Amino acid sequence: MHELAITVIGPDRTGIVADVAEALAAVGANLTDSTMTRLRGHFTMTLICDGLTERDAERALEPLAAAGLLATVRRVEPKAAGEPYLISEPYLVSVHGADRLGIVAAVTRVIAACGGDITELTTRLSGPLDLLVAEVDLPAGAGDELAERLAVAAAELDVDVSLRRSDTEIL
Template sequence: MGAVTLHAITVLGHDRPGIIAETTAILGGLGLNLEDSSMTLLRGHFAMTLISAGDADVDTVEAALAPLASGGDLTVSVRELPVERVADLAGTSWVLSVHGGDRPGIVSSVVSRVAEVGGNITDLTTRLAGDLYVLVAEVDLPKDVDSDALLVSLRETAAELGVGVSLHEVEADEL
């Protein structure tokens, strides 16, 4: 086996059944291992990001995935990533929820409060249902963060935005 290469692969476009199956079958056929993945529908559009590892080069992966984009309804991109050791999360896990009327600036305002205390957003999902905007984020906070003070800051920001906010520590048995 040659040198292991990590690839960041994105597939975006019009949703239809079978995209995940087709993509992962191609990658498996190249001997690539899926190390991380995320897929969602965004306003009816398919969006998937994969991190794969193996000894295929970027050109080979792009050529193999090209048929997915041949119909014009999907865009596929492949980028090589440096192989790095993934740091263990040294903090505590929390769930941040925001809900209220939709308006610009909700995400940036709320996640800025988390960043100010050294928190890292590890997963973020937003949805717009009519006029209701919902944000749910998984957050890693440093162990020494005053979570009560952060919640006060988040509530002040939420009040300025006219939305509600909650922050809850994830219990080990919930993981």
């Protein structure tokens, strides 16, 4: 069987994660990766699972629609066995400053230009202030180049940017 990517979106309420997990467990799904968050009162969840068919997942999640949740299921291909992983270094990028159009686009473009793979990204708007936090895997030795490019982007955007190496000991 293939891996499935499932998304669940809708108005937030207590118990959604438990409802989704129970529905999938009942049909034999093994949850291998997941993330969830609340965005301005809206629940969002993405997960990867295996052990069931697309149709079984869709049927299991159908009752969630009555609670106003939209669930989508699609098949994804797992990383091929033996496919090499790039040697990378984990970093944390944080940006804060006055909210303005284009901050996320500019910062993520700089990260991409340095070969960075964004593994987690969060943005929050709090009044007039914008906060972006990204976990990034960089090619070995690319940290200094990214720091220089982020400094240029920060000056252009009039925001504060920090880049620090992540502690892999806790992972």
